[in-house]
Amino acid sequence: MPPFAAARIDYKKELNAEQYAVVSGGDGPCLVLAGAGSGKTRTIVYRVAYLIEHGVRPDEILLLTFTNKAAAEMMSRIAVILGAKAGINVWGGTFHSIANRILRAYGTNVGFTPNFTILDQEDSRDLIKTSIRELGFDAKARRFPSAAVIQSVLSYARNAMRPLDETVERKHPGLSKLADEIGRVAEMYMRKKRQANAMDFDDLLEHLSDLLAREPLIRAALSERFRYVLVDEYQDTNRLQAAIVRQLASHHKNVLVVGDDAQSIYSFRAAEIRNILDFSRDFPGAKTFRLETNYRSTPEILTLANEVIAKNTEQFSKELRAVLPSSVKPVLAPSASTGREAEYVADKIAGLIEDGVPPKEIAVLFRAAHHSQALEFELMKRDLAYDYRGGIRFFERAHVKDALALLRVAANIVDEAAWLRLLRIQTGIGDVSAGKVFTLIRAQGSLAKAVQAPIETVLSNKAAAGWRDLRALLEDALAAEGRAASLVRAVLDSSYVEYLENEYPDARERVDDLEELARFAEGYQNVGEFLAELTLDDAKVNGRNAGKINSVVLSTIHQAKGLEWEAVFIIHLNDAGFPNRRAATEDGGLEEERRLFYVAVTRAKKHLTLSYPATVARDSFELAGPSMFLEEIDPSSLDRSLVDGAVGVTDDWPVYEEPAVESGGEFAAIAKRMKNIRK
Numbered sequence: 275m276p277p278f279a280a281a282r283i284d285y286k287k288e289l290n291a292e293q294y295a296v297v298s299g300g301d302g303p304c305l306v307l308a309g310a311g312s313g314k315t316r317t318i319v320y321r322v323a324y325l326i327e328h329g330v331r332p333d334e335i336l337l338l339t340f341t342n343k344a345a346a347e348m349m350s351r352i353a354v355i356l357g358a359k360a361g362i363n364v365w366g367g368t369f370h371s372i373a374n375r376i377l378r379a380y381g382t383n384v385g386f387t388p389n390f391t392i393l394d395q396e397d398s399r400d401l402i403k404t405s406i407r408e409l410g411f412d413a414k415a416r417r418f419p420s421a422a423v424i425q426s427v428l429s430y431a432r433n434a435m436r437p438l439d440e441t442v443e444r445k446h447p448g449l450s451k452l453a454d455e456i457g458r459v460a461e462m463y464m465r466k467k468r469q470a471n472a473m474d475f476d477d478l479l480e481h482l483s484d485l486l487a488r489e490p491l492i493r494a495a496l497s498e499r500f501r502y503v504l505v506d507e508y509q510d511t512n513r514l515q516a517a518i519v520r521q522l523a524s525h526h527k528n529v530l531v532v533g534d535d536a537q538s539i540y541s542f543r544a545a546e547i548r549n550i551l552d553f554s555r556d557f558p559g560a561k562t563f564r565l566e567t568n569y570r571s572t573p574e575i576l577t578l579a580n581e582v583i584a585k586n587t588e589q590f591s592k593e594l595r596a597v598l599p600s601s602v603k604p605v606l607a608p609s610a611s612t613g614r615e616a617e618y619v620a621d622k623i624a625g626l627i628e629d630g631v632p633p634k635e636i637a638v639l640f641r642a643a644h645h646s647q648a649l650e651f652e653l654m655k656r657d658l659a660y661d662y663r664g665g666i667r668f669f670e671r672a673h674v675k676d677a678l679a680l681l682r683v684a685a686n687i688v689d690e691a692a693w694l695r696l697l698r699i700q701t702g703i704g705d706v707s708a709g710k711v712f713t714l715i716r717a718q719g720s721l722a723k724a725v726q727a728p729i730e731t732v733l734s735n736k737a738a739a740g741w742r743d744l745r746a747l748l749e750d751a752l753a754a755e756g757r758a759a760s761l762v763r764a765v766l767d768s769s770y771v772e773y774l775e776n777e778y779p780d781a782r783e784r785v786d787d788l789e790e791l792a793r794f795a796e797g798y799q800n801v802g803e804f805l806a807e808l809t810l811d812d813a814k815v816n817g818r819n820a821g822k823i824n825s826v827v828l829s830t831i832h833q834a835k836g837l838e839w840e841a842v843f844i845i846h847l848n849d850a851g852f853p854n855r856r857a858a859t860e861d862g863g864l865e866e867e868r869r870l871f872y873v874a875v876t877r878a879k880k881h882l883t884l885s886y887p888a889t890v891a892r893d894s895f896e897l898a899g900p901s902m903f904l905e906e907i908d909p910s911s912l913d914r915s916l917v918d919g920a921v922g923v924t925d926d927w928p929v930y931e932e933p934a935v936e937s938g939g940e941f942a943a944i945a946k947r948m949k950n951i952r953k
Contacts, residue, residue, distance in 0.1 A: 384488075699770075
């Protein structure tokens with residue numbers, strides 16, 4: 275018995291029966307289905323402690339995680355349980371960090387010296403840019419895909435182990451005509467890395483997998499060394515990572531993977547749910563454990579969560595059971611419009627804070643980043659500080675600022691900053707050319723005259739092509755006659771969308787943002803008023819948020835995975851927003867969308883509110899029904915709330931009726947047009 279294990283751990287006392295079964299019986303291939311809030315990390319940590327306490331050397335244990343934070347937390351908890359020296363030699367870390375350690379020892383077998391360099395994301399993009407330039411693709415009259423787009427496509431293809439041309443078609447169909455050129459860039463990029471004795475993050479995994487596949491003696495040595503392999507968040511592994519796990523566990527077959535297929539939501543990053551669903555096929559005779567005792571949420575929230583996920587067919591059956599006492603039901607809150615939804619949520623947030631709930635224990639979750647826009651604006655107006663997680667707040671995003679720049683020049687012909695922003699995103703127009711063009715525009719005195727001026731005569735052929743694209747947009751701006759929404763839609767109908775496709779890996783989401791901005795702008799006729807309100811309120815909320823930690827959290831659901839709050843609002847749950855329309859048309863997409871909703875629901879500890887607007891524009895009559903996921907919930911699991919008295923709720927499901935209280939013509943019009951939304 276190792277000296278640090280002299281004081282034995284009482285595992286039955288420290289763990290529940292489900293966790294203890296895993297910790298004490300996890301030899302051989304094991305699949306641990308760990309439901310949300312079921313103590314997954316605790317189980318893994320105690321399994322490592324159990325192995326060490328029962329004579330397994332720490333350096334014979336391989337613990338694979340997805341983030342450095344998770345690895346550090348587990349290693350520190352192992353040290354607390356067994357003593358600081360006990361877990362110091364455990365091979366614990368992310369897939370990439372473990373790959374780095376192995377390749378430092380065996381890299382010569384795949385053509386790299388032990389002192390190879392690891393390229394970060396920026397380094398990688400710079401090499402891709404150089405490859406594009408050396409191949410002459412940046413000199414084309416039209417834009418070529420940016421280094422960021424090519425980096426994203428290449429990374430997905432390698433992690434998903436799919437052909438590059440197939441990936442281009444799947445991820446960026448608009449670039450399919452350039453698949454051959456993108457392939458040539460990828461080849462040169464790979465060649466440059468080898469010449470520089472350098473690897474990017476994806477190389478670490480790919481070269482490790484190649485090493486293990488091509489060198490049987492090395493594979494045998496490593497798989498014999500690691501008597502036990504443990505993998506956290508197995509539902510998030512991609513095909514390349516799963517291949518590495520199979521290779522490293524090939525000798526002893528003591529592989530224990532922990533995950534929840536119901537929380538597999540990262541297919542856009544090449545995560546492959548089949549890895550966890552087919553684990554028993556990859557490891558015949560595997561044992562399956564279930565962690566279904568939930569320590570996070572109330573029984574009412576878990577009842578709803580179980581109903582939500584039960585509709586999926588490609589999954590393992592499981593049912594979360596609550597430890598917490600019974601509390602209030604989740605609330606369903608339909609509202610007349612996105613503006614009314616934002617007001618309702620802001621009211622409820624203010625009420626929770628007044629009742630003593632710390633702001634940092636309140637979160638608003640949404641399917642897509644643009645769904646937060648109306649709420650952000652409402653919180654700005656109320657001077658309520660919020661922390662936008664995992665991204666940039668709506669009105670600070672580059673593409674939103676690009677669109678607003680058009681509104682600014684339409685309102686003020688001499689707005690130099692706005693003109694320079696518009697000009698610099700055009701093909702062939704750099705800082706010098708942009709300055710020349712602005713000088714000529716300012717001399718015209720009006721947008722109409724600027725459009726007619728022969729500005730391309732002072733530009734190169736490539737820059738002139740860029741100016742012609744912008745001039746077409748400016749002509750549409752003139753036709754909009756100062757209507758804010760029409761100006762934004764002019765951007766969506768212009769070559770700017772092609773620019774987004776070529777420049778950003780998430781171009782589709784950025785287009786969605788602009789469509790939401792157009793809908794939001796419909797509430798304003800005067801462009802100047804719209805811009806002034808945005809700028810002044812944004813400045814106010816930025817000032818209030820400076821240095822603030824205890825703020826309400828706004829987050830996409832993807833960014834919220836693994837987190838929890840006392841009170842959670844899930845907004846914009848209508849059929850126009852959730853499930854995502856594109857995802858719903860993809861193979862397996864609808865089930866992943868349902869898993870995403872399940873993840874959102876299981877973030878809540880005590881209070882859960884589900885809301886949706888009956889119209890998708892800010893204050894218009896463009897109608898939308900509830901999300902299909904709401905319709906799948908037993909109505910008895912919800913407490914229905916009326917927002918502004920505009921929406922009636924029957925015992926069966928929402929039916930839009932005449933308002934019971936005086937609420938104005940808008941609500942009456944909506945009520946007349948929305949009878950029985952389920953039809």
